[in-house]
Amino acid sequence: MSAPATAPVQEAPDERLAHRSRLRRLLGRPELGAVVGAVAVFVFFSTVADSFLQASSLSTVLYASSTIGIMAVPVALLMIGGEFDLSAGVMVTSAALVSSMFSYQMTANVWVGAGVSLLTMLAIGFFNGFVLTRTKLPSFIITLATFLMLTGLNLGFTKLISGTVSTKTIGDMEGFDSARAVFASHLTIGGVDLQVTILWWLGLVALATWVLLRTRVGNWIFAVGGNADAARAVGVPVKSTKIGLYMAVAFCAWVSGQHLLMSYDVVQSGEGVGNELLYIIAAVIGGCLMTGGYGSAIGSAVGAFIFGMTSKGIVYAQWDPDWFKFFLGAMLLLATLLNAWVRKRAEATK
């Protein structure tokens, strides 16, 4: 996909403007390979694991997928914009910690803590984007530094303020029930119990897809990831686009963090390390290129779903748990290979 903002004025008819059939257009979508991979994984576990097809199992798989998927959406956008965020996993824990500790220490309504947490997270996202665009250092270095600093701050502040490494319970505080309803409630649809995170996930995917495909900001994101210099030359605000993307990651980290807090009501300060890789994996399985400029939000959702199905499917299949990580890795590799193969075929038929 090329950057629309850079398209020069054409005299002869442009091949990019030529009419393509619906099927052709479908085949060109970045998430197509991931969808085929997801179907394959789904069929596979449906046959090897008896309990995989139960409605309740599916809701568990969707919950597991949604907790990764909520973060995979902004991480995918960021990757399309050509950057990484290694601090995304720990930022989720930070969001929960700030919210919990502020409410508790100030004896404030839980929503006040959530508000402070949102501002703090957006500030961290801004910090990431600002330092990145100012120093022009690779995002790998900047966000790795943020990752380490946040890991230390999470632990240091929690110990300093709470006296222990986990937060105090806020389950009996005012505003907790309404906050829990928003971030960690259950919905029963047709007898199936669904966690509200699934709605957050689908909502964020829809919003991100709309932004990417139907708005000017979406064009900017593709342009910035495709070729930042060319984008700047045609007037795309490269810096604000990147800072905005980091703040989007921070916002979703806030949503995930509030879910953690409202769901478990106590937060361990050492959590979240390593999750940033899961988000990136989900985005990559979903068709985002590691080099930027290509990908989709729906793809990240399919990637998160593949990951959720695989990690829970292994449990449903009751395989020997000693080999769990191996199975997980092998399934992911196969899903990604299938994904790449399908995409290549699709591109060949264009």
Add this chain to the structure above:
Amino acid sequence: MARVRTGVRAVSAVLAAVLGATLAGCSATGGKRAEERAAKAAQGRAAVDTPRWTFAMVTHSGDGDTFWDIVQNGAKQAAVKDNIKFLYSHDVEGNKQAQNVQAMIDQKVDGLIVTLAKPDALKDVLAKAKKAGIPVITVNSGSEKSKEFGALTHIGQDEVIAGEAVGEQLNERGKKKAVCVLHEQGNVGHEQRCDGVKKAFKGDLQNLYVEGTNMPNVQSSIEAKLQSDKDIDAVVTLGAPFAPTAVKAAEQAGSKAEVDTFDLNAKVADALQSGKLGFAVDQDPYLQGYEAVDLLWLYRYNRDMLGGGRPVLTGPQIVTKDDAKTLAEYTKRGTR
């Protein structure tokens, strides 16, 4: 560094700005003020006038581990009482833990407390400690290697015995099929616990690995396990933070399985009282820290050694609903 400070300053500015809003949105229930009257951890002065020795503790703990926090609390309070300067460091990786021990030897500490979760990594460095004349006490894990590596004694729980206590308790409760939830793949102590349960438990026991650093993953994995096998009537978690999550998972999966756990914390004490948890096996981490420092002091002061150098067990202690009531106060202040 300047940039770090700016970041912190920016964050604190934001915090200060919202402070005003807080006053308008106070919670009348819960929170810090409600608990401020609650028990304060014992604050004391040195009870002895022995020289100010320096003792160091080096563990295999990860960052932000509740359990090791309680061990430290015990050690620090004993240190205050015994007029000891207490140093602490930790690293999950064996070789880095060994480097930390070496660093303490270089500082010429007067006593060393180490864990032997990865005994081979620490063998050489403990020999150096012995050569330097530093008395060593091992705590928590590694009782079988403690003597061999020249430690004065070992203070801790035998993981297999603790597991067996759980297995017997499960038998008593008439359980038939249990799941052992391991939150760190490859941790020897965890494997030993589950092995111990398996040894004593008359029913069927299966292991389940979960990502301990990712709570939603822990929950959904246990959910999946319970959904895949409806006969499971007991879930055993190996760490206190995972027990409430397992309870949620059982509720979500519509399973009637009873959740039991190793180790204690405030939430576990609450859940025991309300009947959401069956029982907990406590190895009293506070005692492990406290006794280690105190014994080193006794050794330096009077050449005493408890148990004639044989391992001193701090657990397993089965905690049920009734005990939880009396322990709740102590779990809240982080000493049980």
